[in-house]
Amino acid sequence: MIQLRDVHKSFDVRDRKTRKKKRVDAVQGISLDVKPGEIYGLLGPNGAGKTTTLRMIAGLMKPDAGVIEVCGLDTRTKGEEVRGKLAYLATDMQVYERFTPREQLRIFGEMQGVDPATAERRGLHLLDRLGLSDFVDVKMTSFSTGQKQKVNIARALLHDPKAVIFDEPTTGLDVLTAKTVLDLLQVMKQEGRAVIVCTHAMPMAEDVCDRVGIIFDGKLHGDAAPKELLRSRNARSLDEVFFQLAAESETASA
Numbered sequence: 482m483i484q485l486r487d488v489h490k491s492f493d494v495r496d497r498k499t500r501k502k503k504r505v506d507a508v509q510g511i512s513l514d515v516k517p518g519e520i521y522g523l524l525g526p527n528g529a530g531k532t533t534t535l536r537m538i539a540g541l542m543k544p545d546a547g548v549i550e551v552c553g554l555d556t557r558t559k560g561e562e563v564r565g566k567l568a569y570l571a572t573d574m575q576v577y578e579r580f581t582p583r584e585q586l587r588i589f590g591e592m593q594g595v596d597p598a599t600a601e602r603r604g605l606h607l608l609d610r611l612g613l614s615d616f617v618d619v620k621m622t623s624f625s626t627g628q629k630q631k632v633n634i635a636r637a638l639l640h641d642p643k644a645v646i647f648d649e650p651t652t653g654l655d656v657l658t659a660k661t662v663l664d665l666l667q668v669m670k671q672e673g674r675a676v677i678v679c680t681h682a683m684p685m686a687e688d689v690c691d692r693v694g695i696i697f698d699g700k701l702h703g704d705a706a707p708k709e710l711l712r713s714r715n716a717r718s719l720d721e722v723f724f725q726l727a728a729e730s731e732t733a734s735a
């Protein structure tokens with residue numbers, strides 16, 4: 482349902498100190514395939530290329546080379562249709578604090594072309610699943626980080642997307658709040674959606690993901706079920722695999 486074939490993306494940036502132009506090869510030939518009913522964990526250190534990959538899948542950025550398809554639609558030529566089939570939760574999403582969740586969901590439903598009754602029904606159902614039903618008519622000025630994130634998640638899913646890509650959905654959340662989000666990911670899976678989740682929370686990835694891929698320096702390593710990956714690298718945890726890859730990457734660039 483979500484397919485990437487040999488995707489590349491580079492940025493021309495200016496070095497802060499020397500002011501010289503340099504090229505950052507953020508994504509260097511990533512291929513992956515996420516099927517309906519599958520949760521794929523995209524892991525990797527800061528600056529590895531995870532968000533860039535997700536932004537390209539969401540059609541917010543074009544790859545320099547390679548092909549990305551969501552539900553069989555090429556993101557370069559069918560960006561609008563792709564966005565109609567996909568939920569993208571970014572790391573920097575904000576809520577409009579002067580609104581209540583119900584009001585915000587109505588506004589976003591309209592923007593996504595969902596009729597108001599359906600948007601309200603889906604939105605309230607999602608907020609109920611996320612344990613926020615007592616707060617649907619409360620202004621969000623007083624909301625905690627977790628409560629705001631739950632509203633953002635409900636808002637991202639209003640249009641019944643077939644593909645779901647969440648960038649660090651549990652960062653900044655306590656373990657209980659994180660669990661409600663992870664439980665929702667499991668529901669997404671059971672409903673047959675294809676899910677990609679970026680995270681730094683390795684134990685969570687081990688528990689929740691059917692497959693994980695680790696991005697290092699823009700390249701994908703170890704695209705496999707977590708247990709299989711641990712077995713193949715003779716490691717006890719994904720953290721350990723992470724350290725191994727970091728050491729290999731340092732040796733290769735030395």
Ligand SMILES: Nc1ncnc2c1ncn2[C@@H]1O[C@H](COP(=O)(O)OP(=O)(O)OP(=O)(O)O)[C@@H](O)[C@H]1O
Nearest residue numbers: 492494505507525526527528529530531532533534
């Ligand atoms: N719009 C942009 N312009 C220039 N450079 C960019 C841009 N977006 C990303 N980069 C660079 O591309 C590289 C990959 O960034 P990206 O945000 O994809 O990493 P990430 O894996 O999501 O990291 P993190 O875990 O910190 O979120 C970094 O070196 C980053 O500075």
Ligand SMILES: [Mg+2]
Nearest residue numbers: 531532533648
């Ligand atoms: Mg990121």
